[in-house]
Structure formats: structure tokens, C-alpha cells
Amino acid sequence: MTEQEQLEQEKFELKRIEKQFAQCGHPVVCEEVHEEEIMLPMEDGISLRTIIYRPELEGQIPVIVVRTCYPNNDYIYRATAREYSRRGFAYIYQYCRGSGGSEGEWEPNVNERADGKCMIDWVCGLPWAGNVGYWGCSYLALTGWLIADILPEKVKTMYLTHYGTFRHVSAYKDGLFRHDVLTAWAMENAGYPVTADYLESCRFRPHAEVDERLWGKKLEWYRKWVTSTDASDEYWNTGVWGLLKEIPSRVKVPVYMGEGWYDHHLGSAIETYRSLSEEAKKKSKFVIGAWDHNFNVVVKGHQGEHFENDDILRAFDWFYEILMEGKMPEGSIDTYIIGEDKWYQRTDYDLENQEEYRLWLGAERSLLAKQGEEGVEEFTFCPENPVSTHGAESLLVTAQEQGSLLQPGPDYREDVISFLSEPLEESITVLGKIRAELDVETNTEDTAFVVKVMEVMENGEAYNVRTGITTLGYRNRSKSRVAYASDTIVPITIDMWDVAWKFQKGSRIRIDITSSDFPQYAVHSNYAGCWALAAESRDAHQKIHYGKGHISSVVFPKLG
DSSP states (O other): OOHHHHHHHHHHHHHHHHHHHHTSSOOOOOSOEEEEEEEEEOTTSOEEEEEEEEESOSSOEEEEEEEESOGGGHHHHHHHHHHHHHTTOEEEEEEOTTSTTOSSOOOTTTTHHHHHHHHHHHHHTSTTEEEEEEEEETHHHHHHHTTTTSOOTTEEEEEEESOOSOHHHHHEETTEEOIIIIIHHHHHTSSSOOOSOHHHHHHOSSGGGHIIIIISSOOHHHHHHHHOOSTTSHHHHSHHHHHHHHGGGGOOSOEEEEEEEEOTTHHHHHHHHHHSOHHHHTTOEEEEEEEETTSOBOBTTOOOSOOOOOHHHHHHHHHIIIIISOOOOOOEEEEEEBTTTEEEEESOSSOSSOOEEEEEEEGGGEEESSOOOOEEEEEEEOTTSOOBOOSBSSOSSOGGGOBBOBOOOTTOSTTOEEEEEOOOSSOEEEEEOOEEEEEEEESSSOOEEEEEEEEEOTTSOEEEEEEEEEEGGGGGGOSSOOOOOTTOOEEEEEEOOOEEEEEOTTOEEEEEEESOOBTTSOOOOSSSSOGGGOOOOOOEEEEEEESTTOOOEEEEEBOO
């Protein structure tokens, strides 16, 4: 982006923020806003740059607290702070250690609990500070979660969106790394400029050496990410990540948790909500809409009037009711149903006794209501020519491919096998995890299988609903790597992330089966062992067995 383009982008964002607050329904109460910057000392003597916006009002003032590592967004923080202050709030934001003018060395995640605790205690000790709320999205939400169980009494609520506390879920799916989220993030937040090509970096083998070989410096924290493939690995269960998983069960204040069906933190956030203490659940909200990580609605095949993706005003209303008016929210889970343009509210995330709708893989690449005759489909998976991600749940930097997008026609590559149902005789509303159960075989000791589920509209256009991936090394939800003997048939289950989706009467359901989805996931080398240590790749010959005697099918959890 050129300097001029950056200026235009900033102008657009500032106007958007000003316009949104003008529509918030809460009047301006103070035009005089005091601005101040300080270097706030932490416990070890390192000082962090802290920016304070405070309306010139008498008495105690409610405070919004933010901690960030993204100095490029400073103009957004300042514009938001001014609008909050004009409406009676103080707004204090701080740059994390080693970022945005703060002292110390930047190392993601590890200092946020101690530094966050020091800051929140300081805020609550200010003589003019009234009720306090914590606000954060993505990494900014991480900084909130890491202090959510050690909050001073003055902190009445947290508004944390697009983050989950189960880090391994955000990093891996059955042994394959989520490149487009974490490799991309590492390159942009290495603490020094990384100029290497992104896709070349993702495909570099052995990937554990990409930092020194392409990026110019060894990053120990990134190497830990890419080599700790097991959910049971010590790395994910001790230190900051082990602590982070435990914190939700100790939270006492109401938390607004916001997510998108196409945000890359969704899977982890769902586990976070499940782990939230019962005390907190009774007064917390978990909202999942049809948007991506940036709150953009990304369901291209659907129009709607009720997307409600304006998170700035939703956050302001949440803080106003709790911090200004002293109201206590009622707990609920609110999920947007794609295809129905409707929100569904409940108090328990996991529904009991859900019916399932199953379609069986059949001859002539069909999906059938009943099992047909036995058969097999075959294709060759070449890791050097992976299937490109188009329509996905877990992307960050390749944002143009995120969401539910118009898909190419069936069998659009030799290594993509498409199965298609007859038109649905009635609509089906799905809520929860779609899963594929397959009997598969390959001629190597490990490989990957991908299933993409689509709705094919009556006009023939197909839009992806969900994608899932697994490996034979981590098949059937194994927490650690298991062995596979080549040329043997084994059952696998491919779980997809939760979704709420209404398949329309007259639509068809299509699934595509392949073995790669890049750069959403690392490309499997077709060798056994840690993906990041593989120095080379080889082709694999894949077989999918279906029909009588085999489990190959796709299963949909229905909303009654």
C-alpha cells in the first residue's frame, strides 16, 4: 500500500467511526477531552507507552481499557477514544512490551499477563476512575483473557471478540498447521521486517528452518509453534498456553464473546465458551455472525437484512449499560442462521438429542439417502501442485478467499472428486458440526484428506458451507500421532467447524474430496512424522471406498 493509499484508508476509517458513533443513540456530553501520554512502569522496571483520553467531567468516570501490539492502528484507537470520551467515558490504551514505543523486547504472548495485571491495577487505582471495562479483538482480546481471572473489583465486564483460549485448536487441525493464520502473523509480527515471499515461505521445506533460511533470523517461538503438533505436547499445556486454557473456568464478570462463522478463531472460541464458569455464563453473551475476522459479511450467495455486523456500536451499548447504567446482562448464545437471515437464541451451546441427516457416497459420484453398491474412487495427490484455498473458515492474510464463495464446477481438477445429491425435497437447517466419515486407503505411511461441503442452488451455483481436513497420522480425533500401514483400508472422521446454515428446498448438496487446501493448511508431504521437519515430498495414490460395507458418508446435525 502506497503512502497516499494509506492516508485515504485512514480518512475512510475515521469517517466511518465518526458516522457510527453519531448513530449510537447516546448524546455527546463533553466536547473538552484531555489527552495525555505516559510511560507506565511495569513490575520489572520496563515502561510501556500508555495513552489516556479523559473527558473534562467532575466525579468518577467509567473507563475503557485496551492493550495492543499494533501501532499501525493508532489512528483508529485515537478516533475511538475521542468518541468514547465525548460521551462520558475515559479511554486508556497501552502498547504491549516492545511495540508502539513501549520499552522492552517484543515476544508475543508471554508478558501479557504480568504487564496486563500491572496496568489494570494502575487504572483501578486512579482517583477519578469509576467502573472499568476491558475491550479487545484478536490479539487485543488475548491480552484481556490473560487477566480475566485476576481482575480488580472495579472491572465490571470484558468485551472480547475473535479470540479463543485453546491455542492448539487455532494452530492445528489433525497435525496440519494453519499457515494463513500463524505463518502470516509471524511474518508480520516477527519484531523486524520480513521481506520474504509469503507463499514461498509456507511451502518451504523443512519448514522448521524457514525463519533462518528465508526470514533472516531464528524465531524460537515460531519453531515451537510448527513443531509442537500434538495437542498433548508440553508446549500447549504449560506456560502461557496451559494457563490460558484454565482461565475461563475462573472468570466471574460478564463477558461478551463475539465470533464469526468465518473467523479463524471460531473453533477455539467455542471451546472457550464451553469452559466458561457457570457463574459467568449466566450473565455473558456468545454471539456468532456471518462475518470474518474483520467483521465483513462473507456469505456471497446470500442476501440479508439482519447481519448485525456493526461491532463498534454493539460494544458501546454493552459498556454503556453495564458501566454507566449498572445493568446486568442475561446470558445467551446468539447465532446467525445463514440462508434464513435469522438469529437463533439459546442458553446452552450444545443441544441434546439432535437428529442427523446422512447422505451416503454412491456410484457415479452421487450422494444417496441409502447405501448403494460397493465401489471405489481414486486420485493422485501431488504435494507440489496443491489445491488452492477458495472459500474457507480459517484464513487471515488471504482474506479474499475467506468465507462462503462461488465455487468452480464439479471435478474441476483430476485430484478433486465431487459427489452430488438429488434436489432436496424439503429445507434442512443445520446447527453444529458437519462431519464426513470415510473409508480410505493410500500407498504411503501418512497423507491428508479434505472434504468441502457445498450447497448447489437451483440455478446451478455452488457455495461452500464448511471444509474439514484430517491426516492418517491423527485420524479419528487422535490427540497424538498414530501409525498407518500403507495399502490398508481405514475409517476416518473429518470434523468441520460448527455452522448454522439452512439448505433450501430444491438445492443439491455437493461434497468435494481431495488432499490439500493451501494456504489454509500446510501441504502434507506424504511422509510420516512432524510436518515441519519433512525435507521433501512425494506423490500419494488415494482411494475412497464407498457403498455397502463402508462408512463413507456425510452427516449433518439438524436443528429441529
